[in-house]
Amino acid sequence: MSVDWAELYETTWDDLVRYLDRKVWDVERARDLAQEAFVRALAAEADIDNPRAWLFTVAGNLARDEARSAGRRRRHLQLLQGENRDRVEDPTGTENVEHERRRAAVQAALEQLSERDRDILLLWDAGLSYGEIAAQSGLSPGAIGTTLARARRRLVEAHEAVEGGHDAAHS
Amino acid sequence: MPHIAEGLLHAHVDGALAPDDPEWIAAEAHLEQCDACRRRLAEVRQLQAAVGGILAGADAPGAERPAFDELVERARSRREEDRAGAAIRGRPRWWRSPAKLAWAASLVLAVGAGWMGRALLVSPDVSPSVPEVQQADVLASDRLTDARAEEARSPAELGAQARPGGQAAEPAPAVADDRALRGAAEAEEAPSDDRAADADAAAAAAERDVPERARMQASPPAAEQQGFEAKAGATVRCYVAGEAGGSTELRLSPDGSVRLRLDDVLYVGFWEPGGPGELSLRLSDGGPWLDLGLRETDGAIRGILAPSSLARTLTLVPAACGGG
Numbered sequence: 001m002s003v004d005w006a007e008l009y010e011t012t013w014d015d016l017v018r019y020l021d022r023k024v025w026d027v028e029r030a031r032d033l034a035q036e037a038f039v040r041a042l043a044a045e046a047d048i049d050n051p052r053a054w055l056f057t058v059a060g061n062l063a064r065d066e067a068r069s070a071g072r073r074r075r076h077l078q079l080l081q082g083e084n085r086d087r088v089e090d091p092t093g094t095e096n097v098e099h100e101r102r103r104a105a106v107q108a109a110l111e112q113l114s115e116r117d118r119d120i121l122l123l124w125d126a127g128l129s130y131g132e133i134a135a136q137s138g139l140s141p142g143a144i145g146t147t148l149a150r151a152r153r154r155l156v157e158a159h160e161a162v163e164g165g166h167d168a169a170h171s
Numbered sequence: 172m173p174h175i176a177e178g179l180l181h182a183h184v185d186g187a188l189a190p191d192d193p194e195w196i197a198a199e200a201h202l203e204q205c206d207a208c209r210r211r212l213a214e215v216r217q218l219q220a221a222v223g224g225i226l227a228g229a230d231a232p233g234a235e236r237p238a239f240d241e242l243v244e245r246a247r248s249r250r251e252e253d254r255a256g257a258a259i260r261g262r263p264r265w266w267r268s269p270a271k272l273a274w275a276a277s278l279v280l281a282v283g284a285g286w287m288g289r290a291l292l293v294s295p296d297v298s299p300s301v302p303e304v305q306q307a308d309v310l311a312s313d314r315l316t317d318a319r320a321e322e323a324r325s326p327a328e329l330g331a332q333a334r335p336g337g338q339a340a341e342p343a344p345a346v347a348d349d350r351a352l353r354g355a356a357e358a359e360e361a362p363s364d365d366r367a368a369d370a371d372a373a374a375a376a377a378e379r380d381v382p383e384r385a386r387m388q389a390s391p392p393a394a395e396q397q398g399f400e401a402k403a404g405a406t407v408r409c410y411v412a413g414e415a416g417g418s419t420e421l422r423l424s425p426d427g428s429v430r431l432r433l434d435d436v437l438y439v440g441f442w443e444p445g446g447p448g449e450l451s452l453r454l455s456d457g458g459p460w461l462d463l464g465l466r467e468t469d470g471a472i473r474g475i476l477a478p479s480s481l482a483r484t485l486t487l488v489p490a491a492c493g494g495g
Contacts (some may be wrong), residue, residue, distance in 0.1 A: 005239075006239050009236075009242070010239075013236045014233060017236075018230065021229075021230075021231060022226070022229060024192065027232075027234075031236075033232065035237060035242060035245075038242050038246075039242055039246045039249055040246075040249070041246075042242060042243055042245075042246030043245075043246040043249040043250045045249075052479045055342065059376040071208050099233075102228045102229065103228075103229045105228075106225060106226065106228055106229035107229070109225065110410060121222070122226075124185070124227050125222070125223070129187065130182065130187040141182075141187065142178065142182075143178070143184070144178075144187070145178035145180075145181040145182030145185070145187065146181075147175075147177030147178075147179065148178075148179040148181050148185065149178050149180070149181040149215075152181070152218050152219065152221075152222045153218065155222055155225060156218060156222065156225070156465070157223050159225050163490070
């Protein structure tokens, strides 16, 4: 059964970019990586059984590679080459400080979760079903509910802690 | 029935349970009689909504996605590159096969015969499948291109050179091909960590193109020369630059891997003893593989890394192995 990649591209693109953005915290980079995931899917010689799960798996791997020094150093390099480049390119950066702060708070809260819990939560939020998440993570569907339960509680607690700190500092 | 499991409540709220799921049917019966669990169910719904709100707060404005046809086109070239790469990607594996000793010997002979300073470049086998590496390739190869006057040679050709002097040269191509095909996928994975580090190093190297930038100091090499275990195959052997200035470190591991740090560029690859007192290395900084012969004399290692703008004579002396 062949996959309608054009349609999948249309319906999954936003979710994939958002998923990646919440891992690399760089929207431009998230778009690049999302494109890369699709290119790999289209270039794959073998048939892909569960295309959405596959896409998110590839995206997760790309994001993880990004977190290693290669990605960090590349960003440092860009930083050194043009200190104002990010500012110019990122429309929300200087204009919306509050938005940036909110992003940072979400990032800080997410980092309180274990890597697995965080990933499963993000996959769910990206619209994957329990079946697709199970395919991607290797967990049984039963365990996913439990993981999400834990992850959600942890995220809300962590976010409250982060925002509470912010409120305390600003009150 | 005991209270409903947390995971089950979440699975239900997430719509992941089949309508005839026996666990949920039992749970529903329980809900009719249990205030506490009804409250918990409501709480789970709130929790789910709260999480959605939190995550949505991080959303950045979306932008146009590229046209699908563009991706199809990129995929087409990617497929071609992958096919081309697969044919020679097995080289790291091949490098480890016994047949390559003949090739390594030929390399060292060539080095010894006056080719010192003339590194042999082979065609790129780094498939640009990771975006970071792609970028680093551009950075690194720009600097290598000017010096790349030599034609690329395939290992098989070099193996042919060895034939007059080599012992096991005849079966070499067959063994090499076989291993190359088998090892293609695995070899791709094995150095991937290193390749990421190489790309990182190549990016660092590009920073040096701006002369006024302060040079980032890699971790300082051991200041004193110390004795080292000569037992190859059991210990990591470390060397640092003999002359003052510049951070240069060479680390030879028993498993055949090598790390060479040269002015904050990290080369990673494989090493092999050649003739007596000689080493062959195959290194990459994220770009094409470089081949290098080094000679051990009087307890020091000497060789030339070229072609590149880093071309210089290396003299390395034994050192205590640093961390990392």
